[in-house]
Amino acid sequence: MNWNSYIKNFQSYLKIERGLSKNTLANYTFDLERLCSFLAQNDINVSPEEISDETIQEFIYSVSKEVNARSQARIISGLKSFFSYLVFEDFRTDNPMELIEAPRIGRKLPDTLSVEDIDNLIAAIDLSTPEGERNRAILETLYGCGLRVSEVINLKISDLFFEEGFIKITGKGNKQRFVPVATATQKYIELYKNEIRSHLTIAKGFEDTLFLNRRGKQLTRAMIFTIIKTLAVKINLKKNISPHTLRHSFATHLLENGADLRSIQLMLGHESITTTEIYVHLDRKHLTQIMHTFHPRKK
Template sequence: MNWNQYIKSFQHYLKLERGLSQNTIDNYTFDLQRLCSYLEQNNISVSPIAIQDETVQQFIYTISKELNARSQARILSGLKAFFNYLIFEDYRTNNPMELIETPRIGRKLPDTLSIDEIDNLVKAIDLSKKEGERNRAIIETLYGCGLRVSELVNLKISDLFFDEGFIKVSGKGNKQRFVPIAKSTQKYIQVYKGTIRNHLQIAKNHEDTLFLNQHGKQLTRAMIFTIIRTLATKINLQKKISPHTLRHSFATHLLENGADLRSIQIMLGHESITTTEIYIHLDKKHLEQIINAFHPRKT
């Protein structure tokens, strides 16, 4: 087998046996393709079975000049997973990544928006346009439920349990969870469904998809990014934001208003509480308020 055949086999393994999301599989594939391109550019003809430590180390050294530590760590993780898979399938007996150290990266505190900034984003939506009600429902759902962008675009009408006050979300690795949804967010979704979505000519296989584009098909992740960044530019927001910023803001505002970390972990769909701690950004002013309010020696 050549590299492409091994990579395809690896993709099937990640999807069927590891249950990883398509986004993670795509990232691993992209990293392996970078290695393949490096080998081709340097006229190195070697299979995944025969490639040696020195060749991989030289590749890592080359990309380290153009990537930050976080990107390097991601590529190393993908390559290690690939060669571990080859060992698992008895194609190799060793992992050429074993002696390569992962660069140390600090915890990156996420950007967040204030409640006023989120309100301004929503107010900037032009509701006179046919996509306006949809975009308002999208922003309110991202922020109101703390969803990942992939979870939002894959949200189905059959996932809405408004009478019970929940929506069913399919997260990473196709793991499902139920997330509370506020009455106000329900209202925006119902308005979108009743005034916009009901009048679309819905494409085949998209009948159950909640958020649709003008052609009646599922929105792409890139389109959600564009909607949010266009609104940010419109209100002259001096922050680089993405759909994930609304997820961070959801968690931060819950914590600042007294929610416990375990509940936030469940709503975000994090397996580890440590991951939730990384996502929660607290400013010094809030920490000072906590001390002044609750510490016995505050006076």
Template sequence: MNWDSYIKSYQSYLKIERGLSKNTIENYSFDIERLRLFLVISEIEVSPIKISEETVQQFIYGVSKEVNPRSQARIISGLKSFFSYLIFEDYRTDNPLELIETPKTGRKLPDTLSVEEIDNLIAAIDLTTNEGERNRAMLETLYGCGLRVSELVTLKISDLFFEEGFIKITGKGNKQRFVPISDLTQKFIQIYRDTIRTHLTIQKGFEDTLFLNRRGKQLTRAMIFTIIKNLALEINLYKTISPHTLRHSFATHLLENGADLRSIQLMLGHESITTTEIYVHLDRKFLAQVVNTFHPRK
């Protein structure tokens, strides 16, 4: 077997056994391809089952000069996973990254927007265009339900349970969860459906997709990024923001208004509550306020 065969086998394992999304699998594969490119440039001919710890260390040393510690840590983690798979399948008996330490990166606190900034962002949408009504509904859904951008673009009409006040979300690893949706967000989605979407010529295969581009197809993640960045420029918001910023803000605003971490974890679709804690960074002033309000010996 050559590198391609091992990589394809690993990709099948990630998809079938671990249920990872296409984007996650592509990220894992990119790390392996980066190692393979290093071998080609260095004129080292070796298979994944024969590559030595020393060769991998050379690669990691070169990577450390090119990328920041966070990216370096991700590459090491991705390669460890690949070689652990090879051990699992009895192709290897050892992991060449076993003794390679992952650089300490600390927890990166995500940017958030204030409620006022989010209001300004949405208010900047030009509602005189068909795309404007759609964009307002999308941003209200991103922020109002705390969705990932991939969850937004794949949201189906059949996932909307407005009478019950929920939408069904298919998240990472095809795990499904029900997220509450406010009357306000429902209203904007309904306006988009009734006044814009109903007049589109919808392409085959996208009949059930909620948010569509002008050609009647599913929007790309990149398009959502572009829409939000252009709106930020429109209101002179000089922050590095993305669709995920609205998700971060959703979690932080909920916690600041008294929601508990466990509830936020369920709505965000996090397997571990420690992941949720990264999203809900708070200043000391707010933490002191929580103690003063809720502790029995205040």
């Protein structure tokens, strides 16, 4: 088999066996294609079964001149997965990535918003337009349920279980979870669904999609980014924010008000608790309050 055949089989493995998202598949494929281009440019004719760690190190060294440490770490992670797959399928007996270490990178924390910031963002929405009611429902759902932007645009009417107080979310790798939804958030979703969405001409295939554009089709990720960026400019908010900022604020505010990490992990849909720990960036004043409240020696 040539490189393309191995890569296609690897893609199938990631999709079927590991249930990874389209974005992750695209990133892994791009990195492998980059390796193939490097081999072609340097007249290195070698198969995935035979490529040596020295050749891969040369590739990583060349890439390190073009990308930052975070991108370099991602490339190394993708290559490790690819060669681990080859070992798993008995195409190789060794993994040439075993001794190759990724650069150390710090955990990047996105900006967080205060409750006042979020209230100001939502208050800046023009509710005199149909899109305004929709946008308010979207922002309330992003912040009220701590969702990813992809989870919001893919939210279905059939995923709403308001009587039980939950919505069903399909997250990364098609993994499903139930997230509590507050009464206030339910109110804004119902208002949009019954008063605005019900008057749209809905395109075929989007009958169950909750949030729609003017043409009755699913919103794009870019559209949600644009809505939030425009509101930030409108209220003169001097922060670089995105839909994920609302998700981050959701977790931070829960944590500051006493919620435990495990509960937040379940609501955010993180596979590992270490991912949730990224959100623990409380100020020292709050940590002092926690210690004085809960430590047995507080007196």
